[in-house]
Amino acid sequence: GPGQRPEGRGAALPAGPDLRHFLRAAAVKEPGPPAETVSAPGAAKVYLETYGCQMNMSDTEIAWAILQRSGYARTKELDEADVVLLVTCSVREKAEQAIWNRLQHLKALKARRQQARAPLRIGILGCMAERLKEEILHREKLVDIVAGPDAYRDLPRLLAVAESGQQAANVLLSLDETYADILPVQTSAGGTTAFVSIMRGCDNMCTYCIVPFTRGRERSRPIASILQEVRMLSDQGVKEVTLLGQNVNSYRDLSEVQFQSAAAPGLSRGFSTVYRTKPGGLRFSHLLDQVSRIDPEMRIRFTSPHPKDFPDEAKPSGTSPGHLPQVLQLIQERHNICKQLHLPAQSGSTRVLEAMRRGYTREAYLDLVHHVRDSIPGVSLSSDFIAGFCGETEEDHQQTVSLLREVRYNVGFLFAYSMRQKTRAYHRLQDDVPADVKRRRLEELIATFREEAATANTALVGQDQLVLVEGPSKRSASELCGRNDGNIKVIFPDAELEDAADCGSPERARPGDYVVVKVTSASSQTLRGVPLCRTTLSRAAAC
Numbered sequence: 076g077p078g079q080r081p082e083g084r085g086a087a088l089p090a091g092p093d094l095r096h097f098l099r100a101a102a103v104k105e106p107g108p109p110a111e112t113v114s115a116p117g118a119a120k121v122y123l124e125t126y127g128c129q130m131n132m133s134d135t136e137i138a139w140a141i142l143q144r145s146g147y148a149r150t151k152e153l154d155e156a157d158v159v160l161l162v163t164c165s166v167r168e169k170a171e172q173a174i175w176n177r178l179q180h181l182k183a184l185k186a187r188r189q190q191a192r193a194p195l196r197i198g199i200l201g202c203m204a205e206r207l208k209e210e211i212l213h214r215e216k217l218v219d220i221v222a223g224p225d226a227y228r229d230l231p232r233l234l235a236v237a238e239s240g241q242q243a244a245n246v247l248l249s250l251d252e253t254y255a256d257i258l259p260v261q262t263s264a265g266g267t268t269a270f271v272s273i274m275r276g277c278d279n280m281c282t283y284c285i286v287p288f289t290r291g292r293e294r295s296r297p298i299a300s301i302l303q304e305v306r307m308l309s310d311q312g313v314k315e316v317t318l319l320g321q322n323v324n325s326y327r328d329l330s331e332v333q334f335q336s337a338a339a340p341g342l343s344r345g346f347s348t349v350y351r352t353k354p355g356g357l358r359f360s361h362l363l364d365q366v367s368r369i370d371p372e373m374r375i376r377f378t379s380p381h382p383k384d385f386p387d388e389a390k391p392s393g394t395s396p397g398h399l400p401q402v403l404q405l406i407q408e409r410h411n412i413c414k415q416l417h418l419p420a421q422s423g424s425t426r427v428l429e430a431m432r433r434g435y436t437r438e439a440y441l442d443l444v445h446h447v448r449d450s451i452p453g454v455s456l457s458s459d460f461i462a463g464f465c466g467e468t469e470e471d472h473q474q475t476v477s478l479l480r481e482v483r484y485n486v487g488f489l490f491a492y493s494m495r496q497k498t499r500a501y502h503r504l505q506d507d508v509p510a511d512v513k514r515r516r517l518e519e520l521i522a523t524f525r526e527e528a529a530t531a532n533t534a535l536v537g538q539d540q541l542v543l544v545e546g547p548s549k550r551s552a553s554e555l556c557g558r559n560d561g562n563i564k565v566i567f568p569d570a571e572l573e574d575a576a577d578c579g580s581p582e583r584a585r586p587g588d589y590v591v592v593k594v595t596s597a598s599s600q601t602l603r604g605v606p607l608c609r610t611t612l613s614r615a616a617a618c
Contacts, residue, residue, distance in 0.1 A: 118148040119234075122156035126173060127164025129378070130290075131201055133272045133319055135162045136259030138200060138227045145231040153184070158196045158234060163203035165285050167493040171203055182217055196237045198222065198230075202289035206497070208246045218242070224275070224290050225249040228257075248291035255300040258307065267545055267587045269313045271304050272296065273362065274320035279381060280349050281421075282432050282499040283464060283492065286321055293322065297330035298362055302369065309370040314543055314587045318366065318377040324384035324402060327356035345439025346383035349432060359384075360402050367409045371613045374543060375412045376562065382418050382443055383434050403450040410616030414451050415485075415562045418444065419459040423478030424471035427464055430504065437478065444482055455561025457486035462520055463513030464492045465504035472516045479523045483531045485561055487524040491517045525599040532563065532597035540565060540602065541615045544588045555584060555606075559592075565602045567592045575610040584609055591615065 121142055125135045138160065139149060150156055159181060164170040181197055188195040198220040199211050205223040212221060219237040222230055223246035236243035253275055274295040277286045305316055320326065342348065359377075367375050385402060406412045418440075422428050425436040435443075447454055460475060479487070491513040494506040508516075540559040548554035548566050555569045571581035572590065584590045589612055592604040 118146050119157040120148045120150040120155050121158040121160060122150050122153050123160050123162065124177070125162045127162070127166065127170055127202070129270055129317070130272065130275075130319055130321070131162045131164060133259065133270045134201060134224060134227065136270075137254050137257050137272075138162065138230060140257050140259050141227055141230055156195065157193075158198065160198040160200055163199055163201040165202035165206045165289050165495070167490065167495075169493065171207070174199070174203055178217055182215065185217065196220065196234065198233070198237075200224075200227070200230075202285070204244075205246050205248070205289040206285065208244055212242050212244060216242075220244065221246060223248065225252045227254070228252075249294075250292055251294055253294055253296040255296045258304055266311060266313060267543065268315040268317070269308050270317050270319050271301060271308070272319045273301055273323060274326050277321035278325075278349075279322060279434075280432060280499065282430065282504065283421075283461065283495070285495040285498055288497045290321060293325060293327075295320075295326050295328050295356070298328045298357055298365060299330070301362065302365055305366055305369050305373075309373055312587060314372065314589075315374040315376065316366070318362070318375070320377075320379070322379070322381050322384070323377045324359045324380040326359040326362055327353060328362070329356045331357065342383045342434075345435060345442060347434045348383060349434070360405060363402060363405050363412065367405065367412050371411055372611055373411060374560075374612065375409075376415065378417050379419060380417060382420075382440060385443060385447070403447060406454075407451045411612055413560050413562065414453060415455040415457070415560065416447060416451075417457045417459075418447070420478060420482075421459060421461050422464065422467075422471065423460075423475035424467070425474075427467055427471045427475075430466055431461075431464060432499065437474065441478075441481065453561075455485040455563065456482065457488070457562070458482070458484050459488045459490075460520055460524075461490055461492050462517040463508035465494075465500055465506055465508070467492075467508055467516075472519070476519060476523050479520065480527055483527040484524065485528055485531050485563055487528065489517060489520050489524060528599040529597065532599065532602060535563075535594045535602060536597055538594055539607065540592050540594055540604065541610070541612070542567070542590050542592045544584045544586050544590055546586045555590075557590070559602065563602055564600065565592055565594075565604060567604050567606045570606060572606055572609050575608045575614060582609070589615060 121139075123135050123139060125131050143149070147158070153159065161174060161177060163174050178197070185195045185197060196219045197217060199218050200222045201224055204211065204221045208221050211218050219242055220233040221244040222233060225248050226245035229245045233243040233245060254272070274293060276291040276293045277284070278293045280287055308316060363375070363377070406414060406416070420440055421431055421433060423437055425438070428435060428437065444456070447456070460479070462472070492506070492508070494501055542557040542559055542565045544555055544557040546556060547569070548556040553569055554566050556564060556566050559565050567590070569583060571583055573581050575591070584606065589610050591607040591610055593607055594602050594604040596603045
């Protein structure tokens with residue numbers, strides 16, 4: 076799904092390309108520390124570069140928080156760095172190749188620094204470190220430290236070992252590490268949006284996916300620490316929080332004794348899992364309920380869920396007033412929970428889904444889509460698809476094409492299959508679809524998706540959309556860019572706007588403002604429109 080993520084991904088071809096919410100193979104060069112950060116004079120400077128999914132972006136913030144505590148300074152300039160850390164992705168071969176290419180660039184820089192007697196330390200963090208520790212350390216002896224996703228607390232020690240001229244590594248996976256006590260240093264541009272990690276790891280063991288082997292077993296962060304972080308972000312003026320996890324809707328907080336014997340919720344109708352039912356703990360609906368109550372002006376999103384973990388949400392008869400709504404009901408009822416769901420399908424063929432061990436049929440998935448749309452009118456849907464999985468026939472491929480047409484997603488992430496060592500597919504299946512066939516099928520899926528997304532987005536022309544402003548448009552300084560509730564990019568002129576609630580003088584919208592935009596045109600990726608007024612999330616919901 077979009078992070079990890081649990082659903083195998085890499086470079087996406089989305090309706091709304093969204094680095095914040097979904098896997099990418101391209102590098103994201105994170106900005107430096109906030110202006111108020113003060114480091115000791117002469118402190119070693121660290122340069123962080125993030126590749127891959129939104130979980131890696133969250134991990135970058137965690138790693139930086141740990142290093143900052145240990146007296147490191149942060150730099151945005153590669154040439155100033157004493158330490159370069161690459162937070163890496165392993166979900167596809169292309170993502171790993173990007174790191175090897177980057178290391179070749181850094182090799183020349185390291186050699187120059189060695190001659191100048193100002194040594195440069197290079198570290199590989201994250202999933203690629205977990206998967207390829209030995210190869211990374213031994214190939215050209217370029218990398219000084221290797222740290223897996225559960226070893227970031229050990230970074231100061233690893234760097235101290237590297238200072239002595241030795242290589243250092245820690246790729247131990249943990250059954251309980253969630254970094255619950257590490258409040259990340261938020262680095263998203265403008266401070267409008269932020270990610271909050273709620274769980275780590277994945278237990279689903281889909282046959283194509285490397286995540287369980289690079290990020291370990293599922294474990295959930297205590298609700299109390301998540302709420303503390305969201306309150307802190309609210310106090311800082313953040314207007315949108317995305318709850319992150321490999322499989323967010325299987326969240327299960329076992330930290331409070333009184334909830335450890337709670338019954339396990341059922342799976343979505345027609346879905347199954349490879350592991351036994353897990354009783355006990357506070358579930359995702361409890362967390363979503365609590366997070367959504369913190370700030371009525373803060374949008375809440377979450378990613379990535381697994382389709383199996385939306386139980387039958389019909390409210391039982393005779394339910395007490397204290398009954399907690401399930402996830403779909405919460406989304407429908409709460410004005411600040413975005414009416415947007417990521418439902419990673421991966422394939423439209425029941426036969427391929429079985430080979431992938433997804434735990435559902437095409438029919439069960441479509442039943443869930445209809446249930447979601449009945450429960451949340453106007454919901455925006457996104458999904459992931461893999462072209463050319465092991466044994467996929469032309470008929471299987473056409474079933475995926477037809478699923479794209481039938482569901483008509485607003486946002487999509489589509490990839491050619493890339494076999495990964497350690498996965499069940501690597502050991503049990505044959506990667507037998509030729510590369511040129513994968514490419515052709517992927518192109519057909521992309522074309523179908525774009526055609527349907529353009530139709531879905533065109534239906535919004537003439538409607539008013541509430542847009543959270545993120546900043547200037549990349550293509551024009553005279554336009555602003557933001558996202559609507561459905562997570563679709565909206566571009567509109569930067570003009571002076573009246574506030575819907577008062578008679579004050581008009582002002583230009585700023586990042587973090589909510590603006591009502593009337594949509595005038597649409598493509599598969601973007602909406603364009605004219606701004607009507609500034610408003611608030613609560614006021615817009617009341618209208």
